[in-house]
Amino acid sequence: MTTPVTDDQQARWHDAALAAACLAVGGHGVGGVRLKGRPGPVRDFWLEQCQALLPAETPWRKIPLHCSESRLLGGLDLAATLRKGSPVAGRGLLVESSGGVVLLSMAERAPSSVVAPLAALLDEPLLRIEREGIAAQHPCELALIALDEGIDDEALSTVLIERLALQIDLGPLPVAVLEGFPWQPEDIVRARGVLRQVTLGDEALRSICQATLALGIASPRAALLAARVARALAALAGEESVTEQQLEQVLRLVLLPLATQLPAGDEADADDVADDADEAPQDEQSAPDSQPPPEPPGSDPAPDLQESAEEPDSRSSVESDPLDEDRILEAAQAMLPPDLLAKLLSGAVRPRRNVATGKSGARQRAKMRGRPMGSLPGDPRSGARLDVMATLRTAAPWQRLRGAPTGGARLRVQADDFRIVRFRQRSQSVTVFVVDASGSSALYRMAEAKGAVELLLADCYVRRDEVALIVFRGSGAELLLPPTRSLVRAKRSLSTLPGGGGTPLAAGIDATAELLEMLERRGATPAYVMLTDGRGNVCRDGTTGREPALADAMSAARNLRLCSSAAGMVIDTSPRPHRSAAELAQSLDALYLPLPNANASQLQAVVRQVVS
Structure with a gap:
């Protein structure tokens, strides 16, 4: 049974087709397209249709994920050099693609050795080569299609995102939505011919800049690329100048995918509604007393009538302006994708400094295994692999x-010539739960803490994370569960989790710092989640007292922040949010999250979002 195509899916496919036509018309001027979506018939069909719009002789090349620098940029042709006995320069893939389109496979994983030259070419279409004894310059004007297949925390480099004008997402589109593009190569050739004659008025440019600022887009490249896309769309539509229709298309294709905030109008409207709701009872009570006084007998209403007579003309002049900034911003708000608010709200979580989870853990260098990162001078006797x-x-x-070489050799190789392969691999991620099991916290949060750890541990089988558990109560802290992925072992430890006694907060923080330092020395990528009310009453030396205990806790927190780069989160487990936990989070430079009414599954969802 075929699933019916919705209007939203049809509109998305139309925008994707429009982006392909704009790329064919604008070429290098619009940078390229960020094409989000997994491999499949929808993406393959879009690429086929996009290539069909280009002239037959246009180069169409694909850059593989592990493309070497010599193949990408060109350089020394080793085979020709050995035959001739002197350096022979070879052409790289980018030079071969000049005047055409290159596809970057798995662009979210592209190394900097590939991203950097592509970004430089998008800024200036001139490839400079100074490597392997070769120095040359080649004009290289091309457009880029970045195939972004990223999931979870994988994302395309921001260096490329801000240089690619068009952003489309084919992920939610079914096969049933596919239909041919309504343009032919002749239409593209005609649009290219009139592109230079298309004008972008000052009002249209001002509207683009205003929308860019309203959506919180910091890079000035966004407005520049949006202006180029608007001219390309106008040329495609046969217009002599950019109209309101092209501006609305630019908002959808260029600006909205880069938005980092909602337009100010949304927040202002929400505040107005809240203010009206708060003031409504007062207005109802004061309505009888707030009637306007009657007009004096001798008052002259002529000025008011004259002003009201002039208002229709001013309103009609504003409504007749198709490029009014307010109307453009209203269009932007109306076309915001439904998931934009969720994405923007998730951006309120502070990004982690050095950590991701599971197979997407922090990157680190390795000698013999992992993803190749190119080569560098070195001694293979150190255990590295010779390139x-x-x-x-x-x-x-x-x-x-x-x-001349001796002993029948073809080359003389010296120690300075040795190159070793650099590898990069992902480290193991470990989430450390630090649970306050004292009397004040055990009364409220012990059951939720146990449930959250069990639920998160079950995720580790898929995410390949490890979980550790530190408990502090009485006069000290204890590593109750060392880093593990064993569900049976974790449940056994959690079932015997004690509760009651004093709150040795400083001891718990010190134990966390020791474990994080050990994990980082081991090469893992740790993060910690601390569940406490922040009200320590046991000092480091075992004595009691609220003030000295809090001072010790703040000192331990500052020490943890200095000795570890792990990301952290403090969950306030008190029945009402308390400033002690907030101050502790500030000293730790960790995210503060009060959860007075959360259960275990809600804790799991929040921790998974922040740690991921």
Whole structure:
């Protein structure tokens, strides 16, 4: 049974087709397209239709994920150099794609060695090569289609995002929505011919800049690319100047996907509604007393009538202006995607400094395993893997100076020529739960803490995370559960989780700092979640007293912040949010989250969102 296509899906596909046509018309001027979506028939069909819009001789190349620098940029042609006996320069993939379109596969995982030259070419279409004894410059004007297949925390580099004008998402589109693009290559050629004659008025440019600021887009490239896209869309539509229709299309294709805030009108309207709701009872009570006084017998209403007679003309002049800034902003608010608010609210969570979870943990260098990151000078005797091809390319340009090789060898290779392969791998992620099991907290939150840890541990089988549990109560802290993914072991430890006694908050923080330091030395990527009310009453030396205990806790918090780069979160477990927990979070430089009414599943959802 075929699922019917909704109007929203049809509109998304129309915007995707419009983006392809705009790319074909604007080319390098619009930078390219960020195409979000997993591999499948929808994405393949869009790429086929996009390529069909281009002239037959237009280059169409694909950059693989692990493309080497020599293949991407060009450089020393090793085979030709060995045959000739002197350096021979080879053409790279980017030079071969000049005047066309390049596709970057799995762009969210592209290394900086690929992202940096692409970004430089999008800024200036001139490829400069100074490597392997070769120095050359090649004009290279191309457009980029970044195939973004990112999931969870994987995202395309911001360096490329702000240089690609068009942003489309094919993820939610079914196969049933597919239909051919309503343009032919002849339409693209015609639009390219008149593109230089299309004008962008001052009012239209002012409207674009106003919408850019209202949506919180900081990069000035966004307004520049939006203006270029507007001119390309106008040329495609056969217009001599940019109209309101093209501006609305620019908002959908260029600006809204980059929005970091809602337009101010939404917040202002919400505040007005709240104020009206608060003031409504007062207005009803004061209505009998707030009647306007009657007009004096001799008053002259002529000025008011004259002003009201002039108002229709002013309103009609505003409504007749198709490029009014307020109307453009209203259009932006009306076309906001339904999930934008959720994305913007999730942006309120402070980004982690050095951590992600599971298979997407922090990146670190390795010698023999992981994802290749290119090569660098080094000694293979140190345990690193020798990069044979890079070593030969380094040695080849120096053969004439070194003289003829002996012993039947073709090349003279010296120690300075050795190149070793650099690898990058993901580290293991560990989430450390620090639970306040004292009498004040055990009364409210012990059951929720146990349930949240069990639920999060079940996620570790999919996410490949580890979970540790530290409990502090009485006069000290205890590592109740070392880092593990064993569900049976975790449940056994949680079932015997004690409760009651004093609150040695400083001891709990010190134990957390020791565990985080140990995990970082081991190469893991830790994060911690502390469940406490922040009201310590046991000092580091075991004595009691609220004030000295809080001073010790703040000192321990500052020490943890300095000795560890792990991200953290403090969950206030008191029945009402208390300033002690907020001050503790501030000292730890951690996220503060009061949850006076949360259950275990809600704790799990919040922790998963923040830690991820």
